[in-house]
Amino acid sequence: xxxxxxxxxxxxxxxxxxxxxxxxxxxxxxxxPYYIWVSEVMLQQTRVxxxxxxxxRFIDKYPTMETLALAEENELLKxxxxxxxxxRVRNLQIGVQEVVESYGSEVPNNRKTISTLKGVGPYTAGxxxxxxxxxxxxxxxxxxxxxxxxxxxxxEDISVPKTKKIFEDVVMELIDKNDPSSFNQGLMELGATIxxxxxxxxxxxxxxxxxxxFEGKQEELPVKSKKLKKKIIPVASFAIRNEQGQWLMKQRPxxxxxxxxxxxPMVELKGDxxxxxxxxxxxxITPIEPDELIxxxxxxxxxxxxxxSFLAHLTGMEKxxxxxxxxxxxxxxxxxxxxPVLKIWEEIKNV
DNA sequence: AAACCGTGGCA
DNA sequence: TTGCCAAGGTT
Numbered sequence: 446x447x448x449x450x451x452x453x454x455x456x457x458x459x460x461x462x463x464x465x466x467x468x469x470x471x472x473x474x475x476x477x478p479y480y481i482w483v484s485e486v487m488l489q490q491t492r493v494x495x496x497x498x499x500x501x502r503f504i505d506k507y508p509t510m511e512t513l514a515l516a517e518e519n520e521l522l523k524x525x526x527x528x529x530x531x532x533r534v535r536n537l538q539i540g541v542q543e544v545v546e547s548y549g550s551e552v553p554n555n556r557k558t559i560s561t562l563k564g565v566g567p568y569t570a571g572x573x574x575x576x577x578x579x580x581x582x583x584x585x586x587x588x589x590x591x592x593x594x595x596x597x598x599x600x601e602d603i604s605v606p607k608t609k610k611i612f613e614d615v616v617m618e619l620i621d622k623n624d625p626s627s628f629n630q631g632l633m634e635l636g637a638t639i640x641x642x643x644x645x646x647x648x649x650x651x652x653x654x655x656x657x658x659f660e661g662k663q664e665e666l667p668v669k670s671k672k673l674k675k676k677i678i679p680v681a682s683f684a685i686r687n688e689q690g691q692w693l694m695k696q697r698p699x700x701x702x703x704x705x706x707x708x709x710p711m712v713e714l715k716g717d718x719x720x721x722x723x724x725x726x727x728x729x730i731t732p733i734e735p736d737e738l739i740x741x742x743x744x745x746x747x748x749x750x751x752x753x754s755f756l757a758h759l760t761g762m763e764k765x766x767x768x769x770x771x772x773x774x775x776x777x778x779x780x781x782x783x784x785p786v787l788k789i790w791e792e793i794k795n796v
Numbered sequence: 797a798a799a800c801c802g803t804g805g806c807a
Numbered sequence: 808t809t810g811c812c813a814a815g816g817t818t
Contacts, residue, residue: 528803572814
């Protein structure tokens, strides 16, 4: 193969390009394994530009693993508010607690041990090991699969889980043992800036090693089959105020969608029940004079909510299910909420 | 293996 | 507007 015959030259081209062109990112100013770990978790399925402000705030608030280990759940979720995939931060805290308690606050420096930590999968393990410790381990993400699939003209379906091993093996074959950090980050940087879904091959530092470019097939790779259709779920959300001006809210279940985040009473709309009837049916709450607020769609990765929202009232003396509590506007502001709830809150916070 | 788990940017 | 997708992991 073209590439495998020229490994040394390929590494040199990639590394010199990376050292010259790499973006100046906050987590590239440190080799603290904990900071690298935080950045890698935030970057899972999330764009660099989105992550930067969250990363800065998070490290500022939790500068050490001990501070994160002791953080309270609502405060922690609030730091993650708007980032999505909220189980990431819960798992990160559990993983950090394990490191503090079982490994003397030293992030493990081998794949076997670090992979036992909550939320640390094959990619994150390899990323922390190579970037923080300089250990030659593969860190195969979507970027790397796109880049390598083009360079070696690999036409396996990358949506199939077992395909990833092909790329991990290739990376272990190619990786620069003198600078695994720059090599892995270089592959990702290339995927993020040049070897994008619509590639800019004329700017590519390694196009002379690229079989797909040679064949003119770069736009057809990587092969990716899966696309599931989103299920549509109509829901109604009731922002309910008592006579003291407090808001009725509940915490979502600790597992599943938007786990542990706070929301106004929300019901799924099925059949031909009205929103109010659905609310009474599910929670036995009967608010006074509901006024319709905004309606909108919120798209998750696998489902779509069609949200109708209402503003309504109770005296505050009525019986409500245990999981509900009244909060002042200031307290509501401090609770971690998902984006659809934030949207409703923005509409009513000043009434 | 396949489904679940968020969000915002962009063509 | 709709669909795709971006430094994945868990169950």
